[in-house]
Amino acid sequence: MNTSFQIGTILGIPIKLHITFLLILPVFALVFATNPAPFGFQDQSSPLINYLLSFTTTIFLFLCVLLHELGHSYIAQRYGVEIKDITLMLIGGVSSMEEIPRNPSQELKIAFAGPLVSLVIGFTLFIVNFLIASLIVSYASTSIYLMFNILGSINIVLGLFNLLPAFPMDGGRLLRAWYAKRMNYIQATHYAASVGKIFAFIMGVFGLFYNPWLILIAFFVYIGASEEDKATTVTVTLEKYLVSDVMTRDVISVSPYMSIENLLQFMLEHKHMGYPVMEGDSLKGIVTLTDVHKVPPLERAVLQVRDIMTTDVISLPVNAKASEAFKLMVSNNIGRLLVVDSTGSVVGILSRTDLMRAMMFYNEQL
Ligand code: ZN
Secondary structure, eight states, rough: OEEEEEEEEEEEEEEEEEHHHHHHHHHHHHHHHHHOOOOOOOOSSSHHHHHHHHHHHHHHHHHHHHHHHHHHHHHHHTTTTEEEEEEEEEEEEEEEEOOOOOOOOHHHHHHHHHHHHHHHHHHHHHHHHHHHHHHHHGGGGSSHHHHHHHHHHHHHHHHHHHTSTTSSSSSHHHHHHHHTTTOOHHHHHHHHHHHHHHHHHHHHHHHHHOOOOHHHHHHHHHHHHHHHHHHHHHHHHHTSSSSHHBBOOOOOOOTTTTBBHHHHHHHHHOSSSSSEEEEEEEEEEEEEEEHHHHHHHGGGOOBBBBHHOOOOOOOOEETHHHHHHHHHHHHHHEEEEEETEEEEEEEEEEEHHHHHHHHHHHHOOO
16 A cells, blocks of 8 residues: 655655654644644634644644754765655654665764754754844744744754664664774664663653653654664674575476466475466566465465466566565565576575575574
């Protein structure tokens, strides 16, 4: 399902809105509309103006979030990192970068750029408010003053919150970069994730007594730290292997005209979960046990492989790194890939199980 849509392009990066963002938009507007100054516009002269101001402030707020993300992206681009897109969603913004550089001083600058943008916006708004208010006395009672004040405060909170030394916040990356100057990348991630988890724990306990929202945030921080730790270990380890080292070579293909019944028998005999579908020398698709499971038993005699196979097959070259295969599987949510040589013919098949085996062998060697 397509859960986000593009609204424009900045610095050559597609800017997307996630559907959860459309849900959070009215919630924020409502928060601003139902709180009195200095947190909202409830005490404005008319409800219409109240809601108009609340809505505008919400839009500006998310523009600030976008600028924060563009801060990360701008620096990353300067180091040659490709940014696939920036998506605004429920929890804020996410820049999906092709690869975060392993160079600690580059990662440090990329991670710091976002919070820096937020802090600069926040302080600039405060200074602008202060300067105008000292020139025009009545300015402090205007709705513009109030809006700048709200946006300024939130940006500063956003900047500081992101500097907390815990994944998935930017501060977690800063901490990892700091460790990575002193040890290898996997260890550095592990240390930074541990600090993040301790932090989440303290935040959770604090939340028990003061604010239940903190428990929820602590939970997300804990999960984020664990995920980053795991994903980095897998990626960095798999970078040491080529696809050709870990793939299954003796590729057994099936015909598109084989019945599902026969396919099931075939799978049982050959003990693989997925097979390329070939007609002569040309690749038609890929069929897996999951595809078979979707067919009701009564239709297994009637339907053929070509009716249930996946036709947009994702393949990668035999000399690619195994870590690239892992990223492709995760981003496309698939369990296996076909491996092709320079002429485009299938030379192997690579499954998640193959990658897991490589991980296990590597850990044995440590
Ligand atoms: Zn950030």
